Amino acid sequence: MTEPGTPIRVILADDELLLREAVMTLLALEDGITVLGTAATGAEAVELVRKARPDVAVLDLEMPTQDGIEAAAEIQLIAPGTRVVLLTRHARPAVLRRALDAGVSAFVTKATSVKELPSILRSVASGGRYVDGAVATAALSESNCPLTEREIDVLRESLDGATIRVIAERTHLAPGTVRNYISTAMTKLGAANRVQAARVAWNEGWI
Amino acid sequence: MTEPGTPIRVILADDELLLREAVMTLLALEDGITVLGTAATGAEAVELVRKARPDVAVLDLEMPTQDGIEAAAEIQLIAPGTRVVLLTRHARPAVLRRALDAGVSAFVTKATSVKELPSILRSVASGGRYVDGAVATAALSESNCPLTEREIDVLRESLDGATIRVIAERTHLAPGTVRNYISTAMTKLGAANRVQAARVAWNEGWI
DNA sequence: CTTCGTAGCTGACAAATGTCATTCCGGCGA
DNA sequence: TCGCCGGAATGACATTTGTCAGCTACGAAG
Numbered sequence: 001m002t003e004p005g006t007p008i009r010v011i012l013a014d015d016e017l018l019l020r021e022a023v024m025t026l027l028a029l030e031d032g033i034t035v036l037g038t039a040a041t042g043a044e045a046v047e048l049v050r051k052a053r054p055d056v057a058v059l060d061l062e063m064p065t066q067d068g069i070e071a072a073a074e075i076q077l078i079a080p081g082t083r084v085v086l087l088t089r090h091a092r093p094a095v096l097r098r099a100l101d102a103g104v105s106a107f108v109t110k111a112t113s114v115k116e117l118p119s120i121l122r123s124v125a126s127g128g129r130y131v132d133g134a135v136a137t138a139a140l141s142e143s144n145c146p147l148t149e150r151e152i153d154v155l156r157e158s159l160d161g162a163t164i165r166v167i168a169e170r171t172h173l174a175p176g177t178v179r180n181y182i183s184t185a186m187t188k189l190g191a192a193n194r195v196q197a198a199r200v201a202w203n204e205g206w207i
Numbered sequence: 208m209t210e211p212g213t214p215i216r217v218i219l220a221d222d223e224l225l226l227r228e229a230v231m232t233l234l235a236l237e238d239g240i241t242v243l244g245t246a247a248t249g250a251e252a253v254e255l256v257r258k259a260r261p262d263v264a265v266l267d268l269e270m271p272t273q274d275g276i277e278a279a280a281e282i283q284l285i286a287p288g289t290r291v292v293l294l295t296r297h298a299r300p301a302v303l304r305r306a307l308d309a310g311v312s313a314f315v316t317k318a319t320s321v322k323e324l325p326s327i328l329r330s331v332a333s334g335g336r337y338v339d340g341a342v343a344t345a346a347l348s349e350s351n352c353p354l355t356e357r358e359i360d361v362l363r364e365s366l367d368g369a370t371i372r373v374i375a376e377r378t379h380l381a382p383g384t385v386r387n388y389i390s391t392a393m394t395k396l397g398a399a400n401r402v403q404a405a406r407v408a409w410n411e412g413w414i
Numbered sequence: 415c416t417t418c419g420t421a422g423c424t425g426a427c428a429a430a431t432g433t434c435a436t437t438c439c440g441g442c443g444a
Numbered sequence: 445t446c447g448c449c450g451g452a453a454t455g456a457c458a459t460t461t462g463t464c465a466g467c468t469a470c471g472a473a474g
Contacts, residue, residue, distance in 0.1 A: 016296070016317040022229035025321070089223070110223040114232070150421075161402030164461070177422055183462055193430090193461080195368030195402050357451075371431070384452055390432055400431080
């Protein structure tokens with residue numbers, strides 16, 4: 001993909017200026033890496049990729065307007081040559097799966113050392129893939145999510161405290177059916193109500 | 208507090224290795240600043256302060272075992288000479304108030320530029336105070352929190368989906384009273400249930 | 415073809431929740 | 445001193461929610 005000797009051209013997107021600047025500065029000091037620019041939102045990142053055509057785009061997962069995965073999917077369309085490195089705060093197996101589906105080349109948590117970043121970027125730029133070790137093992141072992149598809153849908157919709165009627169509308173199900181799914185999910189997760197169930201499932205990375 | 212010419216001795220605590228390392232590296236490059244060490248949890252930070260006796264301790268708000276404010280309060284006790292700079296992700300006026308009560312000398316968000324950090328540290332080390340501009344104005348203008356003390360207590364307890372009985376026990380109130388407070392809070396915030404009310408209040412920085 | 419499992423739905427019931435009117439009590443200003 | 449207000453509580457009530465049993469439809473396995 002990138003010939004040896006040619007510097008890797010990188011952009012960096014994160015909504016926290018402190019982290020963005022700090023990492024950018026350190027990456028820029030690195031031999032063989034050129035930082036073309038930074039972005040604070042998903043939309044900005046996509047726009048920057050469109051203009052600058054970097055080899056690698058490092059995207060934070062949690063960003064305003066568009067999260068890292070949505071931005072990654074869009075980047076695949078408009079700049080197939082750009083590899084995406086997804087940066088995330090919490091390592092959640094379900095997110096890893098969505099990220100890989102979106103065509104992300106590397107999955108890195110913020111518990112990674114800055115010193116490892118350059119080699120990850122180089123590896124990705126030359127066509128490699130990288131998945132954070134802890135997340136990878138978690139993804140393998142924690143595939144035993146006890147929830148069914150619909151239970152996950154319903155729980156996800158109830159994360160923001162929506163009422164059952166609203167959840168029913170959003171999932172195109174009957175209210176009674178929603179209550180049944182919530183009920184089974186609650187017993188599976190040992191929760192006292194749907195809010196707690198949603199929290200548990202979220203923490204486990206299942207929704 | 209610190210004589211001119213003497214380097215400022217700093218420690219840095221944040222649970223994200225990436226940010227911790229990156230900021231530490233950049234601070235260490237700065238003239239007149241010595242980084243004595245870093246910590247990943249509140250407890251580690253307190254322990255590090257006890258041993259190293261830094262001039263300034265930069266603490267992230269969100270950390271395991273002890274959040275930055277709890278750690279700051281403890282540091283005031285064991286090392287009164289150490290000034291605390293609180294670093295936070297989201298600028299929330301209520302948190303600012305709690306932080307100032309805990310004796311924090313500076314309140315900085317992660318939307319701050321790394322370049323501003325050294326001057327903030329210097330100012331704090333010489334006895335000054337600093338509050339992030341956006342947060343300060345927000346704290347002044349957003350003093351119009353419509354909730355009363357008890358409503359805030361009750362909403363805070365219901366953030367994790369606790370049942371009314373549990374909230375009543377935790378707040379030492381009668382269940383009916385809890386429901387009344389929740390009800391008034393919900394109407395004030397225009398929410399359909401206590402979960403939404405808690406979310407709204409949280410986003411506004413009121414709890 | 416029958417059986418089984420699963421998705422989806424319904425209805426009934428009990429418990430939890432939200433709403434409202436009302437009461438009691440300790441300040442606090444007029 | 446009186447009256448008003450905010451905190452706390454109670455009781456009654458309607459609504460929402462969680463539980464449970466049972467129904468239909470449909471595809472896969474037997």
